[in-house]
Amino acid sequence: MDDARLMRYARHILLDELGVEGQERLLAARVLIVGAGGLGSPAALYLAAAGVGRLVLVDDDVVELSNLQRQILHTTAGLGQPKAESGRRALLALNPDIQVRARVERLDEARLRVLAAEADLVLDCCDNFATRHAINRACVATRTPLVSGAAIKFSGQVSVYDLRRDDSPCYYCLFPEADDVEELRCATTGVLGPLLGMVGSVQATEAIKLLAGLGDPLVGRLLSVDALRMQWHTIRFKRDPGCPVCARRAPAAAGCSGG
Numbered sequence: 001m002d003d004a005r006l007m008r009y010a011r012h013i014l015l016d017e018l019g020v021e022g023q024e025r026l027l028a029a030r031v032l033i034v035g036a037g038g039l040g041s042p043a044a045l046y047l048a049a050a051g052v053g054r055l056v057l058v059d060d061d062v063v064e065l066s067n068l069q070r071q072i073l074h075t076t077a078g079l080g081q082p083k084a085e086s087g088r089r090a091l092l093a094l095n096p097d098i099q100v101r102a103r104v105e106r107l108d109e110a111r112l113r114v115l116a117a118e119a120d121l122v123l124d125c126c127d128n129f130a131t132r133h134a135i136n137r138a139c140v141a142t143r144t145p146l147v148s149g150a151a152i153k154f155s156g157q158v159s160v161y162d163l164r165r166d167d168s169p170c171y172y173c174l175f176p177e178a179d180d181v182e183e184l185r186c187a188t189t190g191v192l193g194p195l196l197g198m199v200g201s202v203q204a205t206e207a208i209k210l211l212a213g214l215g216d217p218l219v220g221r222l223l224s225v226d227a228l229r230m231q232w233h234t235i236r237f238k239r240d241p242g243c244p245v246c247a248r249r250a251p252a253a254a255g256c257s258g259g
């Protein structure tokens, strides 16, 4: 590692649990971030600052004035530009030592699977259930660890699905997909700006832990925050053995596509 990197990442390298070895893992890592909005903004900024070497930022929206109250990756000068490209510029301005690829597209199932297979980890920073379930299916199929966050009004939640592990639940185990679910969207419901910073920062923290191999990941635990009362709660949950998404996946490390 050269002097500039030793200096840039010094406060992470000083951490015994992380060190030069952990930093090198971060520099070698590739992370797919789905959504460059309220959650994707803080998560991507922290991962870029931490030197996660290759980020793929996906979003098909453009920056609107009503985004800027919370989507801190974007600025007034970026109004009307694709969020993925506005985000890419901000991340490279923060850290030119990394590679950032911007993808201005709404990913279908097949594309998600390709991008998940290329990634060491996926951050779900999207804003709707259909995409969340599609991301989960892609991560289950490719056994890619998934860090999923959500926030609305004053409530947020985060969990980690380490789909490399046979005992890890998937997103569907916790939130089965239902047709009749009424979806709350920030666009119509409102959300407190800094709450997204709290949740997105927890996502970045869990991503760094998984990539560098330290600590205990938030697997099988759902962390929730109520910002109005400023209370955090953790509930534990297990893999659903009857889950239609993850129950019949191929065994890990089988070395062949037997499933």
Ligand SMILES: [Zn+2]
Binding pocket: 169, 170, 171, 172, 173, 174, 240, 243, 244, 245, 246, 247
């Ligand atoms: Zn499942």
